[in-house]
Amino acid sequence: MNRGYDESRTSRRLAWLWLVAGIAIVVCFARERATGANEILIALLAALAVFAELLPVELPRRGVRITFALPFVAAVAVFAGGFAALCIDFLATTFVSILTIRSLPRSTEGKWIAANGAISASSAGLAALALGLVRASGVPTEALVIFFIACYAVVNLTMVVYVEWVLTSRWWSANAMAMVGTAASGFFLYSLVGLLVAVMMHEKLYFAVPLVLVPVWALRTGLGYRARMDEVYYETISALSQMLQRAHPYTHGHLERVSRTAEEVAHRLGLSPKRARLVREAAVLHDIGKIAVNEEVLDKPGKLTPEELTHVRLHAVFGAEILAPVPTFSAIVPWIRHHHERPDGTGYPDSLQNHQIPIESKIIAVVDAYDAMIGDADGGRSYRQPLSEADALDELDRCAGSQFDHAVVRAFRETVSRGKR
Amino acid sequence: MSTFSVAVLAVGGVSTLALLLYVKLLLPSKLEQRSLESMRAFSKAIELRFPSHSGLTEEVLRLACLVADSLSLPRADRHELEMAIYLRDVGLCAIPYKLVNGISPLKWTDAQQATYDRHAEVGGAMLESVPSLTHLADAVRYHHMRHDDYPKLVNGDEFSPPLLSEIINACAAYVWLAGHYGAAAARAKVEGGAGTDFDPAVATALLGVITSSRAEEPLRPAVV
Numbered sequence: 001m002n003r004g005y006d007e008s009r010t011s012r013r014l015a016w017l018w019l020v021a022g023i024a025i026v027v028c029f030a031r032e033r034a035t036g037a038n039e040i041l042i043a044l045l046a047a048l049a050v051f052a053e054l055l056p057v058e059l060p061r062r063g064v065r066i067t068f069a070l071p072f073v074a075a076v077a078v079f080a081g082g083f084a085a086l087c088i089d090f091l092a093t094t095f096v097s098i099l100t101i102r103s104l105p106r107s108t109e110g111k112w113i114a115a116n117g118a119i120s121a122s123s124a125g126l127a128a129l130a131l132g133l134v135r136a137s138g139v140p141t142e143a144l145v146i147f148f149i150a151c152y153a154v155v156n157l158t159m160v161v162y163v164e165w166v167l168t169s170r171w172w173s174a175n176a177m178a179m180v181g182t183a184a185s186g187f188f189l190y191s192l193v194g195l196l197v198a199v200m201m202h203e204k205l206y207f208a209v210p211l212v213l214v215p216v217w218a219l220r221t222g223l224g225y226r227a228r229m230d231e232v233y234y235e236t237i238s239a240l241s242q243m244l245q246r247a248h249p250y251t252h253g254h255l256e257r258v259s260r261t262a263e264e265v266a267h268r269l270g271l272s273p274k275r276a277r278l279v280r281e282a283a284v285l286h287d288i289g290k291i292a293v294n295e296e297v298l299d300k301p302g303k304l305t306p307e308e309l310t311h312v313r314l315h316a317v318f319g320a321e322i323l324a325p326v327p328t329f330s331a332i333v334p335w336i337r338h339h340h341e342r343p344d345g346t347g348y349p350d351s352l353q354n355h356q357i358p359i360e361s362k363i364i365a366v367v368d369a370y371d372a373m374i375g376d377a378d379g380g381r382s383y384r385q386p387l388s389e390a391d392a393l394d395e396l397d398r399c400a401g402s403q404f405d406h407a408v409v410r411a412f413r414e415t416v417s418r419g420k421r
Numbered sequence: 422m423s424t425f426s427v428a429v430l431a432v433g434g435v436s437t438l439a440l441l442l443y444v445k446l447l448l449p450s451k452l453e454q455r456s457l458e459s460m461r462a463f464s465k466a467i468e469l470r471f472p473s474h475s476g477l478t479e480e481v482l483r484l485a486c487l488v489a490d491s492l493s494l495p496r497a498d499r500h501e502l503e504m505a506i507y508l509r510d511v512g513l514c515a516i517p518y519k520l521v522n523g524i525s526p527l528k529w530t531d532a533q534q535a536t537y538d539r540h541a542e543v544g545g546a547m548l549e550s551v552p553s554l555t556h557l558a559d560a561v562r563y564h565h566m567r568h569d570d571y572p573k574l575v576n577g578d579e580f581s582p583p584l585l586s587e588i589i590n591a592c593a594a595y596v597w598l599a600g601h602y603g604a605a606a607a608r609a610k611v612e613g614g615a616g617t618d619f620d621p622a623v624a625t626a627l628l629g630v631i632t633s634s635r636a637e638e639p640l641r642p643a644v645v
Contacts, residue, residue, distance in 0.1 A: 142425075196433045199426045215437040218444045225448040229455050231553050236459040239511075239551045243466060246543070247514040292469035294518040318469050325461035 015098040019050065022091040026084050041206055042080045046088045048072045048210060053092040054099070055213075055220055066186050067096075068216045071194035073124060074148040075209075078141050079201055082128025085148075086121060093120035119159045127151035145198040149190045157183050189219070233328055240322070241284050247291045248298055254371055259283035261415060262367045268411040269359065279360050282332040286339050286364050289319030313348050316340050335360040339368070344402045354405070362405040366412050369404070370396060389416070453500050456553075460507035467510045471521045474510065477596055482506050484592040487630040488623065492588075502585050505560040509589055512544030512561075527601065541565050560585040564593065568620050587620040591627050594618070604631075 023046045027039045049072040056067045069092050077085035097116045130151045131144060139147070193212055200208050241255060262283035266276035290298060293315050297308045304312065320337035323329040338361040341347035343354040373392040387395065393413055400409040468475040485506055489499050513521070516537055520529075529537065545562025548554045563586040591611065598607035608631060615624035 142429075192433070192436075195429055199429045203422050203426050205430075212433075215433075215440055218437065218440040222440065222444040222448060225444070225452050228553070229452055232452075232456050232459055235551050235553050236462065239547065239554065240462060240466070242547055242550065243463070243511055243514045246547070247470070288466070289469075291466045291514050294522075296517075296519065321469060322462050322466045325465055326458050328455065328459070329462070 015095050019091060019095045022087060023047075026087040026091070029084065029087075041201075042076060042084060044206070044209065045072045045076045045080075046092075048213065049076070049088050050092045050095060052213060052216060053096045055216065068190070068193060068213075069093075070149055070152060070190050071145070071197050071212070074145045074152070074190075074194050075197045075201055077124075077128055077131055077148050078144045078198065082125075082131055085128055086124040089124040090117055090121045093117060115163055119156060119163070122159060123152045123156040126155045141202050142195055142198040145194045146191045149194050150187065153183065153187050153190070236326070237281055237284055240288055244288055244291050248293070248295045254375070255284055258286075258364075258367050258371050261371075261412075262363050264415045265363050265367060265408065265411050266360070268415055269363070269407065271359075275360075278331055279335075279363055282335045282360060283364050283367065285323065285329075285332065286319065286336050286368065287315060288322055288336070289315035289317065291322070292318040313340070317349050332360075334358055335364065337361075339364045341365075342403050343405055347403075357405075359405070359408070362408045363412075366396060366404050366408045370412065370416075457500075457503055457507070460504050463511050464507045467513050470518065471513060473521065474513075477593070477600075478506060478510075480596045481589070481592045484596065484627065484630060485588050488588055488592060488626045491626040491629055492584075492622065494584075498585070501557060501560070502588060504554075505557045505564070505585050506589060508544065508548065508554065508557060509561050509564045509593070510540060510544065511547055512540035512542065515543045516540050538565065557585075559583045560589065562586075564589040566590065567618050569617050584620075584623075587623045591619040591623045595627060595631065 023043060026046065027042050049069040052068040052072060054067075069089065073085050073089045073092075076088055094113060094117045097113045127148050131148050134147060135144065193216065196212050197209060200206070200212075244250075259280045263276045263280035266279040267273070271279065293312055297304065297311055300308070316337055316339060320333045323333050323336065335358050337349065338347075338352060338357055341350065341352045341357045341361060343357065343362075345351055345353050347357075370392050373387045373395060374389055375386055393416065396404060396409045396412065400406045464478040468478065482503065485502055486499070489502055494502065516539065520533055520536060524533070526534075526537070541562055541564055545558045548558040548561055560583050563583060566586065568587065568590075594614075595607050595611055598610050602610075608628070611619065611624055611627055611631075615621045619627075
């Protein structure tokens, strides 16, 4: 039963041999080729590159893992030659891929290692070639290091996007802005660290080069904290919705459907991706105030008395009050308070006029109403039959302008019809 | 050494130092603060569902922090204690609305009391399903457990009662009793319950705290 585990452990142990052998080959080769390069120094840079590759910095919620081997590889390229840099980058990447293989299903292990190795060899190789072209023109070594990093980054990013397209057939335009942002900040950080390494090498302050790992480590720790803050945020949302589920069970899937669709509609209405994401989270929490509402009244079949209706309607106010003490929810608090307002001014709790109602609240109102009409979103409480999708859309159209916002209903219709195709 | 090199090294050194300070000093307390703030949503939800509970959390929190001080609880445990106090009653969301809002707890039948008592177990189970809060599940699950009931929990295994739930148990009991029967009676109950209902060390610390703090900040009686 344990064979799979043993095999991968064996391959991880063998990887160390390959690493040592590889570094020996590179150092010997570079010694023959490079003039003035010190082999101990190359070995040091190689070791730092491997070590930095082993200290990945996870970017929160992007699934992006960046490692800081590149500045050291760039230093090797400039101070000991492109071939040595190529070998060290390839070895470090392959080595770390083999070590971190655990998390992957066995069938894809080989592909994963091969893809990583190929990307690294191509990036380092092409960057080294480009470096060779400008090297002769008397550019200072610091600039060369940054140039190498830039070339490496361009090739690497292109190939990563390509691999993602091959594996998931998702084209990069889906999260283009996020990609560009990540790449830009990544490049900035690499260049800073690379510049430091280059200056230290240039000034022969070799002993100080390993100190460069200190800010890298600090960055990694800092981003780790960021990730944990995000985790607190998302787990608070899921725990609150679990509380609601216990107080007043919804049909499974209602909140997921509503939140997913709400985000799509927000996109379609031209809200920024960040804001659309917030709409999704607000949609998960929009009925959170029902925790504080008597479940017997919520589940009562048939018409409610005026007192009961007033009590149930408090849920919008309660929802806002529950989230108000949490500063990270401050943006969505008003959206939740106003998700039962109507453009004709007869909604609750504040009878807002059309232009005063946040667009986010209008989105949630439409998506929630539609999902309630086509299914038994409230766990079979309601006494009426579910409508067909076409009838529900017609009903939304009929109420557009009075109960719902025209533009939101239009965007919702487009989202639904697009989802069917 | 060229001016450029000196400038680069100086900028590198200073920003590394700044980054280290930020990461080591600022971020940990910011994370703690964020977590605590998020927990307020849970206690707020329960206080809105059961208005008779409103204000209790703040009161329990105030006492428990003083007790933690007098027991010299480490900083990390103190943070967990505060988190657990905000979360202790999340399970109440599953307890019928009518039971708590319609009938005074003093008139509950045994069956009704048993229904209410389920909230600790429900809360513990809920926290267990939330990865970053799992470590608080036991503190919440046992926050109404009598001190001398802990040995009955285990079948031969060692089980040390979580100190956090002992603190919450004593402080919450005191606040509840003080609200229903007055501070003097509550005090007497804590004194009499040391070693049976409450952990003796926690009870002693709590008695010390209420003796010294009663004068400056009187307990607000809860509305029943």
